[in-house]
Amino acid sequence: MGPLFPQGLISEPLNLLIAFIIGIGFGIGLEAAGFTNTRKLAGVFYGYDFVVLKVFFTAAMTAAIGLFLMDAYGLIDIKLTFYPHTYWIPTAIAGVIMGLGFLIGGFCPGTSVCAATTGKIDAMMFVVGVFIGIFFYAFTYEPLFETLRGTGKMGQVDIAEWIGISDGLFIFIVTVIAVASFVIVDKIQKKVNSKGKIKDIEELGL
Amino acid sequence: MSDRKNKYMNPYLAGFIIGLMLIAAYYFSGEGLGGSGAFKKVVIASVDAVAHDYAKDAAYFAPAVNRGESPLNSFLIFEILGVIAGAILSAAYFGRLSFKLGKGPNITNKTRLVAAVFGGILWGIGSQLGRGCTSGLVMSGMAVNSLSGYVGLIAIFGGGYLFAWFLRKLWL
């Protein structure tokens, strides 16, 4: 029963090999969806290309449905994974910082790795920026961030339990919202692009 | 060959593939997929190599450095190596493997490159403060119904839409 590695059911070298193979699938998905094209990524904020929203929600909900189905039938125990701890204050502040970073830099760390290694020069600069940012954070951690990072501590919180409904019902609701948003963003995208103001639209593969 | 040149995969299929990889990551290793985690480990390993005496006492580095095992010998590093291999394979298949600069149509190359560095810096700080980026915090968090994933989702995309209007010159 999963997760296998934390319970010592597979060896560490095998775990790292699996990590590499999983990474290949992740990389193919990101590149093939167009996530190395910074204009496609930014499109989600301006309404001309919603590929980010479609890929992102499909991936998250596929995984959530799959994992909780496996949990229900005893194939995995989600509570044994490295379940994220919630510190809502630093996460909310950092999220806004990253949102701003997304609009200025045009990538997030995962997509920038794909883009930089497939020849996108702007992504290489972005990667340099991420390293600068982490160095800055690391060397100013004690005076600036250490206290803030520990605020808003709530433990390992499951959002469905927190609201007071079952995991299955919560995932069902989010899936319905996601599917509704897929239909709506297609309409928005058509409307925005029919105004015909997007330059070099063929580059976006729309 | 020409009919697949610079084509993109169906977004729902791509999302489905990434979702399956996320399930596999949790099933085999108990971990989500990460982007910024690998950056962090590279920074830690390089600082440790250059200045171990500093790293073993500094609050940011100490927990990873004093574990007695190289931070590079980890799931997130091998996963990112795989991501690089997968991206190159896919880019080669779709004919996108070439040096190029992506940007909005109305800004100069120089503006784009400076903005990219600044955006990266913000991500570097944000991902450390927020315990992960879009992959490790939000997508992997949503996959296990973690509250932190949804806080991150609202903050990142909410923040993005908040600033979108002010930064429209960069992209439109």
Added chain:
Amino acid sequence: MKTTDKFFIGLLLFGAVWLLLAPSKPELKEIPLKDLVQEATQYDRYVSTDEVAKAIMSNDPSVILIDVRSPEAYKKYTLPGAINIPVDSILNDQYADYVNQDVYKTVFFSNGSSEANRAWSICASLGYKNNYVMKGGLNEWIRTIIRPEKPAEWSSEGDFDLYEFRKGASRFFGGANASGSAEPAAPAPAPRPIAHKKKKQAAAGGCE
């Protein structure tokens, strides 16, 4: 909308409905170790053997020790002042005053940690507070308190202080270092509650 789009969207909806109708998990797995009501991470669950020893030696009235092993094991050996509630009967009404209250700190212990952890999880899942687990159980107790090991020469000052404390505790509990009577009169200084340390947690997994 293209056929491929419809296929994957349909697949998502199908999966979500299936999940909604899927059987709920068996009882045992639903014990939420990260119960929100408890507002505890697993780092707040444990108290060390040293802290337990201090509490016993100072006759701390706010601490109750609960041996969750079988009555037979309890009769053979247990900690001074401990009461016996086998883990299987932890929810019996007669014991509710011990495990579901907000006056005392109750510390569960067993041979290792696992039975005590089980007792703790059962109580935590019901929202009971003020329960703790003695880390490492009686095995750790013997190793650290009854037969403490002298720290290596290069150890820090703190380690030697700890060792001195443990040697004293060992004499108190009649362990290997005892020199003389094994039954000292229990001193009764001011009660001192167990301070449970919040350990800094190492970065584990995820994208941190």
